[in-house]
Amino acid sequence: MSAGVLSVRVLRVGESVSLRVRRRPVVVGFVLVAVALGLSVYSLGTGEFSIPPGTVVSALLGGSDPASAFIVRDLRLPRVLCAIFVGVALGLSGAVFQSLTRNPLGSPDIVGFPQGASVGALIVITMLSGSGLAVSLGAMCGGALTALAVYLLSFKRGGTSGYRLILIGIAISFLLVSVTDFLLARARIEDAQEATRWLLGSLNGRNWDDVRPLAISLLVFLPLAIPAGRALRALELGDDAAHALGLRVERSRLALIALAVGLVSVTTVAVGPIGFIALTAPQIARRITGTAGLPLVCSALMGAVLVLAADLAAQRLVPDRALPVGVMSGLFGGLYLAWLLSTEWRKGRRG
Amino acid sequence: MAKGTTRMSTAPLRAESVTLAYDARVVAEGLSVDIPEGGFTAIVGPNACGKSTLLRALVRMLKPRAGSVLLDGVEISSLPTKQVARRLGLLPQSSIAPDGITVVDLVARGRHPYQRLLRQWSREDERAVEEAMAATHIQELAPRLVDELSGGQRQRVWIAMALAQETPLLLLDEPITFLDIAHQVEIMDLCAKLHREGRTLVAVLHDLNHACRYATHLIAMRDGAVVAEGPPAEIVSAELVERVFGLKCLVVACPASGAPMVVPA
Numbered sequence: 143m144s145a146g147v148l149s150v151r152v153l154r155v156g157e158s159v160s161l162r163v164r165r166r167p168v169v170v171g172f173v174l175v176a177v178a179l180g181l182s183v184y185s186l187g188t189g190e191f192s193i194p195p196g197t198v199v200s201a202l203l204g205g206s207d208p209a210s211a212f213i214v215r216d217l218r219l220p221r222v223l224c225a226i227f228v229g230v231a232l233g234l235s236g237a238v239f240q241s242l243t244r245n246p247l248g249s250p251d252i253v254g255f256p257q258g259a260s261v262g263a264l265i266v267i268t269m270l271s272g273s274g275l276a277v278s279l280g281a282m283c284g285g286a287l288t289a290l291a292v293y294l295l296s297f298k299r300g301g302t303s304g305y306r307l308i309l310i311g312i313a314i315s316f317l318l319v320s321v322t323d324f325l326l327a328r329a330r331i332e333d334a335q336e337a338t339r340w341l342l343g344s345l346n347g348r349n350w351d352d353v354r355p356l357a358i359s360l361l362v363f364l365p366l367a368i369p370a371g372r373a374l375r376a377l378e379l380g381d382d383a384a385h386a387l388g389l390r391v392e393r394s395r396l397a398l399i400a401l402a403v404g405l406v407s408v409t410t411v412a413v414g415p416i417g418f419i420a421l422t423a424p425q426i427a428r429r430i431t432g433t434a435g436l437p438l439v440c441s442a443l444m445g446a447v448l449v450l451a452a453d454l455a456a457q458r459l460v461p462d463r464a465l466p467v468g469v470m471s472g473l474f475g476g477l478y479l480a481w482l483l484s485t486e487w488r489k490g491r492r493g
Numbered sequence: 494m495a496k497g498t499t500r501m502s503t504a505p506l507r508a509e510s511v512t513l514a515y516d517a518r519v520v521a522e523g524l525s526v527d528i529p530e531g532g533f534t535a536i537v538g539p540n541a542c543g544k545s546t547l548l549r550a551l552v553r554m555l556k557p558r559a560g561s562v563l564l565d566g567v568e569i570s571s572l573p574t575k576q577v578a579r580r581l582g583l584l585p586q587s588s589i590a591p592d593g594i595t596v597v598d599l600v601a602r603g604r605h606p607y608q609r610l611l612r613q614w615s616r617e618d619e620r621a622v623e624e625a626m627a628a629t630h631i632q633e634l635a636p637r638l639v640d641e642l643s644g645g646q647r648q649r650v651w652i653a654m655a656l657a658q659e660t661p662l663l664l665l666d667e668p669i670t671f672l673d674i675a676h677q678v679e680i681m682d683l684c685a686k687l688h689r690e691g692r693t694l695v696a697v698l699h700d701l702n703h704a705c706r707y708a709t710h711l712i713a714m715r716d717g718a719v720v721a722e723g724p725p726a727e728i729v730s731a732e733l734v735e736r737v738f739g740l741k742c743l744v745v746a747c748p749a750s751g752a753p754m755v756v757p758a
Contacts, residue, residue: 152614162613244589368610376605382585382666385554387605387658388578434594 167431167440174443178226181450185225186218188458216350224348225453225467226446227356228409229419233427233445234367235405236420237436241374242398243307246482249421250289250406251475253311256415257318258288259407260341263414264322267337268329277340278411285410288314289403293396343414343468345453352412359408366401371438373398378435416468418475419445419452425482448474504528505662505693506551506581511560513546513717520546521717523560528662533688534695535708535725539738543717544697545586548666551695552583578606582660584651586667590639596650597635600625603657625656628690629683645676652683663687665696669703681707701738705729706752713737729753 153161187198193210200206201214236249243253250256262284266272272280292314296306322341326334373394376384381391409416423445424436430444431437449467456470504527513521520543528534528551536544549555550562553569562569564580582603590599603625604618626632629649634642639650648668655663665684669677677700685707688694698704704711705725712722715737721728731744734755747754 150614157615159611160614160618161611372605372608372610375602378589378591379599379602380585380587380589382554382583383588383654386552386578386583386585386655387602388575389605390574428593432593434591434598 164431164433167433167437170427170431170437170440171443174440174447178443178446178450181447181454182222182226185222185450185454185457186214189218220350220353221345221348221453222450223353224345224356224413225449227353227360228345228413228416229423229444229446229449230442231356231360231363231405231409231445232416232419232449233423234364234438234442235402235409236422236445237424237427237438237441238367238370238374238398238402238405239420240424241378241436242395242402243305244378245305245308246425247421248308249424250402251417251421252315253308254288254292254315254318255285255403255406256410256417257315257322259285259410259415261318261321261325262287263340264325264329264337267340268325268333271333273336281410281414282407285407286403288318289399293399339466340414341468342466343416343471344466345413346464346466348413356408356412359404363401363405363408367438367442370398370401374438375435414468416449416452417472418478419448419471422475422478423448425478503530505530505565506695507563508547508550508557509561509563511550511557511562513543513550513555514558515546515555519558519717524717524719525560526712526719526722528693528695529710531691531693532710533684533708534693534710534712535704536695536697536712536714537699537701537704537737538714538720542714542737544714545666546717547714548664548695548697552581552664553577575606578658578660580660581662581664582655582658584655584663584665584668586670588651590647592640594639595635596631596637596639596642597622597626599639599650600631600653600657603654606658621657621659625653628656628687629653643676644672645679648672648676648680649683652680656687661691662693662695665694667697667699670699677703701729701734701755702747705754706747706750725753729755 151163151165153163183195183198186202187193187195191213193201193214197206197210198214201211202219204211239250239253240246240248242248259281263277263281265284266277266280270276292307292311295314296310326337329337373389376387376389377391377394379387385391406420424441427440427444428436431440448471452470452474453467456465456467459465506528508524508526510523510525511521512519512523524543524547526547536547538544546555550557553562553574556570564572564577569577601618601622604621607615607618626635629652631646631649631653634646634650639647642650652668668684669680672680681703684694684696688709696708708725710723711725711728713720713728713733720737721733729744731742734740734742734744741758743756743758744753745756746752
């Protein structure tokens with residue numbers, strides 16, 4: 143370790159390996175992991191049947207009575223893991239999107255991805271009477287097509303600008319919201335009910351079959367965050383500066399959008415649209431870590447903490463009535479968005 | 494005007510009869526320029542004459558529709574972009590400092606072309622950043638936030654970032670346009686110093702008098718074509734200024750430097 147001109151520590155192994163290590167984000171990262179673990183243990187131990195934290199931990203490690211082991215490992219753990227994975231994916235996706243658009247509003251929520259996914263899912267539910275996997279596929283296609291449309295529409299003269307991406311995304315979202323309403327209005331009542339349940343995004347009744355595809359997708363996507371972080375550090379400085387630094391700007395941007403959209407798609411397929419996590423997690427993480435630009439790892443961890451907390455609140459706040467997590471995250475997120483718009487943008491910055 | 498397209502050129506950077514266009518709008522056709530080795534070249538001309546467009550082509554941000562841009566005699570678009578980034582630096586017209594970034598962190602971003610996944614901060618990087626900050630006299634600003642700096646200081650930080658890239662060629666797109674006169678002179682003095690230290694500089698400038706005073710080579714453009722090029726003392730005349738800018742003026746010797754000075758008539 144050595145501290146030189148940079149305000150960071152540098153970890154050196156010979157001359158060929160040198161890693162920059164910032165203390166605060168590392169500390170924050172560990173704290174977030176601890177909070178996520180605490181929330182998980184609490185979530186696993188409470189509910190209709192209470193289990194003390196010690197027993198929860200031993201059940202997780204494989205040494206407790208069969209009843210507790212069954213409740214913790216088979217009934218509750220999949221839900222908690224889903225919450226963590228979905229949170230990680232959303233937090234990371236949001237950080238990539240917001241860095242890319244250089245705008246705290248540039249999250250998949252705002253630029254139309256979930257709205258597109260909703261329309262896709264609704265078409266499958268109400269017009270094709272599909273369910274399960276078909277709905278997920280419909281949602282993924284809807285989201286991906288929307289992202290593609292937004293990207294192509296905002297592409298002009300050899301490049302896309304963050305602003306254009308957001309404005310076109312907002313326009314497309316509104317369009318899609320009316321399509322959603324139209325589909326709901328003309329649907330049979332049972333289909334509309336099923337659709338509404340999907341639209342709210344829920345972690346209720348998740349089992350290991352839901353966890354596995356999520357885990358596998360994250361294994362594929364997460365390593366890509368490392369080169370993504372490098373490209374983003376150059377792109378943050380503006381397209382011209384990034385270009386001067388030797389980055390293939392448009393190619394990198396397309397790859398980053400694909401990564402961000404991929405991450406959101408995975409979560410949408412698993413649990414439906416959970417709003418506002420991608421919007422809030424990166425900004426909160428940045429404020430806590432005090433980094434320039436959005437910290438990818440801490441944003442992902444913050445996403446996990448937020449989804450865990452929102453899901454806990456959704457399950458416990460109203461007795462006898464488990465709300466969908468999407469309601470809770472929407473409530474938190476809406477308040478946050480109002481705060482963001484009124485404080486950040488009042489400064490009259492470039493936005 | 495003779496453009497020297499026939500003689501063997503030692504120019505490290507040159508455009509050979511390039512056609513530059515945005516979509517349907519053609520900005521320049523058959524444009525050729527040589528950037529002389531070790532010179533301080535200023536590209537001047539009225540608004541929308543294509544000077545910034547030429548610069549964008551020279552740094553491979555705009556692909557010519559026809560013709561070629563050669564870096565050390567090799568077609569620039571055929572070179573790996575990271576390799577180009579070690580030869581040719583650019584100070585863009587506008588860059589964005591991420592919120593809450595410190596001066597030293599921003600300068601350090603200039604090392605991007607040299608860094609890899611496991612090689613994020615070599616001793617070379619450290620030395621280059623220190624030298625870049627020393628050259629631009631911003632060492633004392635190192636821990637400050639870029640947001641808090643004055644316009645002139647901020648421009649020096651961006652120049653330091655470009656210097657940290659350690660390129661023998663440095664291109665500056667209107668480096669002083671948004672600065673007050675004292676900061677303009679400060680930045681131009683800095684450019685002159687960087688030039689004296691051995692770098693080849695190219696700057697798009699709006700102020701003809703700054704260009705005459707500091708540059709060793711002038712490229713005067715109008716309507717996407719080069720009207721004249723050469724050392725300012727040899728080519729700047731009232732006739733040229735009228736031809737390029739459509740401005741009637743007197744050209745006198747600058748009382749401070751002796752360089753040609755344009756005084757509107």
